[in-house]
Amino acid sequence: MSFLVKPLGGEVSVHMKAPVEEVWALVSDVTRIGEFSPETFEAEWTHGATGPAVGARFRGHVRRNGVGPVYWTPCTVTACVPDEVFEFGVGLEGNPLNTWGYRMAPENGGTRVTEYFRLTPAWYMRGYWLVLGRLRGRTNERGMRTTLERMKAVLEGVSES
Template structure:
């Protein structure tokens, strides 16, 4: 399998909240610092103030919660209200990966799936081949933490 193994993953949780409230939270990038173990703040850029395809923002990241911080440029790639919110990380010319949330009504609440997908360039494939297992576990744990923190806030607001 080697360099052809899947370049992404996803985690889902059920949230006892309606899809419109979940959408309002996952598509508000300025709140990600409340939930993510790695991205501790984000802000809209270039005059954008909310989610729409093409809107840009930057996330302030501390990888694995240690080491130096850096700002990652991001651009919204999919924005289907109450269904999908996705953004690319990296420059427009060189995107590195996409992160997103899929929402589905489920049992009186919402099934929320957070996912990531790396862009299949050769350098990214080599990185994933060498560090994919470790980074994949870290990403999976981070997605689970993010979703559980969102779930707690949404369910407490009921």
């Protein structure tokens, strides 16, 4: 059945009036995520990592939906192609619960940026998605749009009022 192999996730795209190199520098600098994300308010490189590279590790300080407990999540960079893609798995190295990433492509004198997430297709994550997927998907899509719009404002030099 096709629903068994269907990706569990979503994505949001925003056009930014900025060169792809500037967008890449911003999305791949995890130490700045707290400026943009409604859920992850800080992140830091760990295990000797100092910047984006496949296998580099960092941890994010998260408060789900802006409420509830605060916790640290371990992350590992899984794809890192300058000016094209920055992706990381959330969870223990080699066993992520989900994957988040950014794809970038030049478009109309700027950059089309797509933020996406995918849940690991394990049976327990499929069960979670079956029960809470629609709600969680909408929440994640709102959060991704907020993140991208805040990044856009910084890259385009627009101040939020």
